[in-house]
Amino acid sequence: MSKNKDVNKQNVKASQKNTDKKKKISIFIGIGLFIILLLSLLLIFGKKSDNGIMNEFYKNYESSKNIVFLYYDSKEETDGAFELDYLIQLSKDYNLDYLSLDKSLLNAKEEKKIEKLLGIDGDNPTTVVVNNKKIMAVQSGFIESNKLVAFLIKAKVLNDDAVYKPTDNLIFIDYNQYLKYLDDEKQHLVIVGQAGCEYCIAVKPILNNISKAYKLTISYLDVTDFKRDDYNSFFDDLPKLGYDDERLTSSNLFNMPTLLVIDKGQITSYLQSAKSLEEYVSYFKELNIIK
Numbered sequence: 001m002s003k004n005k006d007v008n009k010q011n012v013k014a015s016q017k018n019t020d021k022k023k024k025i026s027i028f029i030g031i032g033l034f035i036i037l038l039l040s041l042l043l044i045f046g047k048k049s050d051n052g053i054m055n056e057f058y059k060n061y062e063s064s065k066n067i068v069f070l071y072y073d074s075k076e077e078t079d080g081a082f083e084l085d086y087l088i089q090l091s092k093d094y095n096l097d098y099l100s101l102d103k104s105l106l107n108a109k110e111e112k113k114i115e116k117l118l119g120i121d122g123d124n125p126t127t128v129v130v131n132n133k134k135i136m137a138v139q140s141g142f143i144e145s146n147k148l149v150a151f152l153i154k155a156k157v158l159n160d161d162a163v164y165k166p167t168d169n170l171i172f173i174d175y176n177q178y179l180k181y182l183d184d185e186k187q188h189l190v191i192v193g194q195a196g197c198e199y200c201i202a203v204k205p206i207l208n209n210i211s212k213a214y215k216l217t218i219s220y221l222d223v224t225d226f227k228r229d230d231y232n233s234f235f236d237d238l239p240k241l242g243y244d245d246e247r248l249t250s251s252n253l254f255n256m257p258t259l260l261v262i263d264k265g266q267i268t269s270y271l272q273s274a275k276s277l278e279e280y281v282s283y284f285k286e287l288n289i290i291k
Contacts, residue, residue, distance in 0.1 A: 053110075061130055063097075064132050066136065067130050067131070068097065068098040070087055070100045070127055072101070074104050079124075080102075083143070083148065084100050086148050090158070093162075101114060123141050125142055127143075137151065137154065142196050146172045166208060167204045167220075169211040170204060170207065175230045181219075182265045184265075185264050187263045189289070190219045191204075191257050191259050192258045194223050200256055206277045207280065216290065238267070242267035242268060269287055271283050
């Protein structure tokens with residue numbers, strides 16, 4: 001009997017040791033999981049700006065000068081990068097003071113703070129002019145270089161004679177001006193493009209240089225700002241004017257950018273898609289537009 005009791009006592013002790021050991025392991029595992037969860041939350045919500053962007057933001061936000069803030073997300077869209085290029089060029093030409101705020105480098109708390117102070121409602125990119133904590137002007141969404149200059153002139157950041165020099169020789173027209181071109185007897189060279197089109201953006205400096213070198217008047221027509229009726233009329237009328245690409249009528253496809261040669265109210269020639277400087281010059285020479 002005593003031997004059995006001793007054996008049972010030993011079994012009970014061994015069982016208690018195993019139970020205690022399992023409890024300790026469970027506690028350690030629980031602590032480990034809690035630490036991992038805490039670190040994950042810190043990484044997501046407590047991320048610090050690697051480049052001290054918030055310090056730079058407050059410094060410029062409180063400045064007594066007009067500061068241009070560009071708020072964008074480099075990981076989600078390319079329009080912000082295009083607009084940043086415009087600001088970089090303008091800062092070189094006119095000593096423009098600006099600060100780019102890349103949303104992808106901010107944590108949730110910093111995003112919320114900046115958006116509140118700059119009056120941003122979620123549009124990317126957004127351009128904001130601030131003077132000593134006061135919002136002077138806001139532009140939501142991407143705008144092309146010529147419109148950005150107009151916005152900054154209106155906000156008193158740039159002088160009235162400021163231009164975006166890489167496209168300073170192009171004539172930016174609207175739909176009404178385009179209709180006037182169709183009504184006269186002159187020849188017109190019109191590039192049709194739209195905001196945010198990287199190929200349209202790329203050809204503008206090329207055609208600007210050609211315009212200067214050969215003293216050509218080249219107009220740029222941005223369809224982005226067309227009213228709906230004007231937009232439909234523009235594309236519906238193209239085949240009637242001489243634009244004979246069947247993809248437009250069969251599939252509603254139109255290449256951006258496209259260069260239209262308008263003569264006496266008719267499209268006498270057109271060149272689709274972005275081209276190199278050499279290709280545009282060769283095309284103009286074939287049409288005897290330049291020598």
